[in-house]
Amino acid sequence: MEIPKAFISYAWESDEVKEWVKRLATELRNDGIDAKLDQWEVVPGDQMPHFMENSVRENDYVLIICTPKYKSKSEKRIGGVGYEGDIMTAEVLQTSNHRKFIPILKSGTKETSIPSWLQGKYYVDLSNQTHYDNNYADLTTTLFKARETAPKLGIKTRKANSSVSKEVFKPVSEDEPIKIKGIVIDEITQPKNDGTAGSALYKIPFELNRTPSYEWRDLFVNAWNRPPRFSSMHRPGIASAYGNQVILDGTTIEEVEKYHKDTLKLTVEVANKQIAEINLRKNK
Template sequence: MPPKVFVSYASEDKQRFVLQFATELRANGVEAWLDRWEILPGDSLVEKLFNEGLKNADAVIVVVSSTSVVKPWVKAELDTATVNRITKQVKIIPVVIDSCEIPESLKSLLWVRIHNLQSYVDELHQILSAIFEVRTKPPIGDPPSYVKERQISGLQQSDCALFRALYDHWINAGREVLSVNEASELVPSLGKDQFLDSSEILEEKGYVRITHLSGSGSRGIGILRPSLNGFMVYMRAYNPGFEDEARRVAMMILNHGLMNARTIAEETGLNLFVVGKILEWFASSRWLKLSATIGSVHIVSISPSLKRQYQ
């Protein structure tokens, strides 16, 4: 049985986009519900729209244009679709065809933006993939060794105490460079030898980076810095909302076109250090490319893989 999709739009957009778009949906196996095709003279608009069209829909496509965002009928349909999304997991797919203010209820969703209303093959495929729940994910491999055992594998209690204290400091201070003396003061309960042992264990695990200085009386340890591996382990162990934070960063890039770490941090309210490390993670996954200068991280290019990861 083909998926049923209700198309919400402003009448002004019917000829320039909606009719052809809905026709292409039907040609690709989607039962697109359009008022022009479903409502006949004498039919009740409310009965047809809300009790037949929206009520039975598997998904709702909201055509967002400079006209539709101010239409009361579109707002009423969107309100109903939002309730259905909460109560029975109906997918809402915003399709943006103009440069306009996005309704508040759609801002947390991934949009499909169509720049050319006469040619949108790639965007149509993206919409169809969302309707049919087609996800092009790579196969799941074995989990890394550090998550197979305890919360943080291979670390003793003293190691965990130092590990958490280091990353708490780096995140709150926003400064990655930490001298050995500053680091030792973060966990005063650790003796000198215990602190040095834990520091070297964390370096061996790839959880911190250490710059060794000749002549240092602390086994040559001079400067401690965070690593991407250590940051990811820390966030997944101690921050249950990390995946949601990463998604918020991705949405700022994909939906709003933000390309600077500081701007993303300001818009999301997230810590700048955290945003920078999330972008570094995205880059290490080849979802985007970065350019870093002193005090600033910029996004140079974005791979379609980032969109597919958070679709």
């Protein structure tokens, strides 16, 4: 797997923020991501504008650590943050590569911390330890572009002693339970926001650890529509499964974070239990 390179852009607003950014970069590097940080890369005598231009343009991703101070500096074009903002917005205009730039919420809210030019993009909320524990995997899944390839084809055989020749394909055996790896951030659709019904809603894919069977997918959709437990914001009818993904089509990012993730994990567990029971009966 190709090693992803990610430059981290942040405001030098306090020692606490600098230390937090360093810990994040260290964890990313420990997980195999080539995180680039000025604290490690820049030495006295270096040209800072040259470093910032190269860092934004030469890395696969730019992780933007969003705080109220960062938003203020970015929008007022103050200091290094303002200069980096000019470089990043210019690259987006030139290449339309929106997915390269990933907002990371460090403190505040999306309204108070994310610069206006990043508003509307899916962001990764790492603003407290609970969010960090829940959402860090979403970030690494995106940086690695971790996509499963199609399973190997089964062996083609012919049913013997039949007046009609039928081809039968042996399925590949997969015993590992289905699990959700995280949100596929760079495949989230952007809402139209044109004022029509549902135009502010997102289509959000979640990557699975492997490609499930068609039978499992049907069980998952049924479990989502009628889960054993659900919140007051539950939306039946928005779940589907395709390839190695399950998809919620018609929700908001806030709803996923506050309500749907728990229901999603529960419905995956229900589908796993039901498919195990079905397979057990088949093998008797």
